[in-house]
Amino acid sequence: MLEKMLSFSRHNKMVLLMLMDAILLPLALWSAVVLRLGGSWDPKLNPFLWIFFVPPFWVIPIFIHLGLYRAVLKYLDDKIVYTVFSGVTLAVLVLTAVIALSGMHPFPRSSIIIFWVFAMAYLGGSRFLLRGLVRRIDAVDAPREHVIIYGAGRAGVQLMLALQAGREYRPMAFVDDNPSLWRRTFRGVAVHGPQELPILIKETSSKLILLALPSVSRSRQREILESLESLRVPIKRLPGMADLVSGEVRVEELKEVDIEDLLGREPVPPRRELMSANIEDRVVMVTGAGGSIGSELVRQIVQCRPRLLVLFELSEYNLYAIDHELSVMAPNCPRVALLGSVGDAARMRQVMQAFQVETVYHAAAYKHVPMVEHNPVSGILNNAFGTDTAAQAAEDCGVDTFVLISTDKAVRPTNVMGATKRLAELVLQARHARGSRTRFVMVRFGNVLGSSGSVVPLFKRQIKQGGPVTVTHPDITRYFMTIPEAAQLVIQAGAMGQGGDVFVLDMGQPVRIADLARRMIHLSGLEVKDANRPHGDIEIRFSGLRPGEKLYEELLIGDNVLDTEHERIMRAQESLIAEPALRALLDRLQAACHELDAVSAFELMKSVVQEFNAAPSTQDWVVKATRE
Structure with a gap:
């Protein structure tokens, strides 16, 4: 039934919420009075039963003005508590004035305070209950990929909130280097130490690690990536803090791990x-x-x-x-x-x-x-x-x-x-x-x-196609x-x-191309296929040095x-x-x-060019064709 209601138009959903509040408000006032009277009803109040049915006539317009019914249930946040608090407080003040002006002396005045508590609980609780049901239905309709967030700082928490509201990923755990954060929870997601990652991945069936470390130095990011390499789990990262602050990208916009993250080279600001x-x-x-x-x-x-x-x-x-x-x-x-x-x-x-x-x-x-x-x-x-x-x-x-x-x-x-x-x-x-x-x-x-002819885009394409990744020589290095x-x-x-x-x-330091290829395969969540791992995913194939190519530059x-x-x-x-x-x-x-x-x-x-040591395999294609 709730699923059918969710398919209603936005206007119809707002009407349903108003009807729910029109029922909950009298219920909250009745609960407050009965509680004040010790669980029994006072017949002296029978002439004033009308007071239980009139609060919706001024409370609902107040809530409309405060924008309570414009909020989307799935994306409700803690601000809704302030909206309900403001609306209920105004409603109680109006109710107090109505009772005073109507001369309702038998009506227990202290029940008005209890009504404020019940109204807050009924109206606010109903919103959060509906939000949970909507999100549960949404999760069943669209199963999300389980992920672990590395970094439980402000960016990590914001990422978790964004993912929980989305349809692609479900955050299952935080991992952070700071021991003071371990065992804390944020919206039901616990923080663990990095040493627990292998167990977490298995227990939560997580298929992806998200790096939420926009302010961490490149060298530290490289260390973290190296430590994650053996897990064979794909890794994505948040953009840098400068991009987040400037508004060019949002927290939930994740990126593939770039090669510069693997190199760990710290940029020097230009003069x-x-x-x-x-x-x-x-x-x-x-x-x-x-x-x-x-x-x-x-x-x-x-x-x-x-x-x-x-x-x-x-x-x-x-x-x-x-x-x-x-x-x-x-x-x-x-x-x-x-x-x-x-x-x-x-x-x-x-x-x-x-x-x-x-x-x-x-x-x-x-x-x-x-x-x-x-x-x-x-x-x-x-x-x-x-x-x-x-x-x-x-x-x-x-x-x-x-x-x-x-x-x-x-x-x-x-x-x-x-x-x-x-x-x-x-x-x-x-x-x-x-x-x-x-x-x-x-x-x-x-x-x-990323330049034309760079090995990095080539390796990415080859990994995406299932391999093999081609490297000219096991010992070749490049800057x-x-x-x-x-x-x-x-x-x-x-x-x-x-x-x-x-x-x-x-x-900086030269990089072995074979190591670079191996690391890119591992950080894509795949296994290198070789003699020791015949059932691996991607083979690294050595094709031999190309004409004129050096081992070391x-x-x-x-x-x-x-x-x-x-x-x-x-x-x-x-x-x-x-x-x-x-x-x-x-x-x-x-x-x-x-x-x-x-x-x-x-x-x-x-x-x-006196230092020119030409390779024996160098030859002009046209000259070769002419001689043949």
């Missing part, structure tokens, strides 16, 4: 003076503005109030995507979106001259190692000569600062991509050495999380950094130095490195090639590329 030095009130151009690094640079740049932002991109779709994003994110930032190639000298000069560009962030490059390895001519032309062309245009047009986004693969490169980026560095170093009005700066860093942090450090490094500087970003060619004013930016002291000698080699290399002579171009690269 405003360095962020804005080359950007604020300046015309800023970003090449490769639609790429993973370029687009994040653009997002950071618009926050520093440039006079004009020039988006330069070869891919039409990528340019459209970032331009559309900025139209929503920063509609008041003046910008212009331009299609073009960094290898087109005339186009580069035309753009820089037309908009009087003052700062260039050169992020345009081919970055995927195997692709460039088998397309070396295109890689050389785009990465090395594209940088040279852009740098020449910057000098011709009087650009103040030119910042090259380089890579750790440029250090003692074993692949064509890394060699082309090292050649791009040499080109800028030579220009600075011979004297240039434009200040050339290079920033070198390792892998960024990792988030895209926003990398972009902020690039901008800050670009504000340092006098020119010709190679800045190296502190990437480096950030410095030598050991000569200097600190800077920023704790995560270092200045490398490295050798360079004088421009006349470098230009002679570049001319020969450019001629070979224009003739599409991949073999000669490849050999010349090894003579220009």
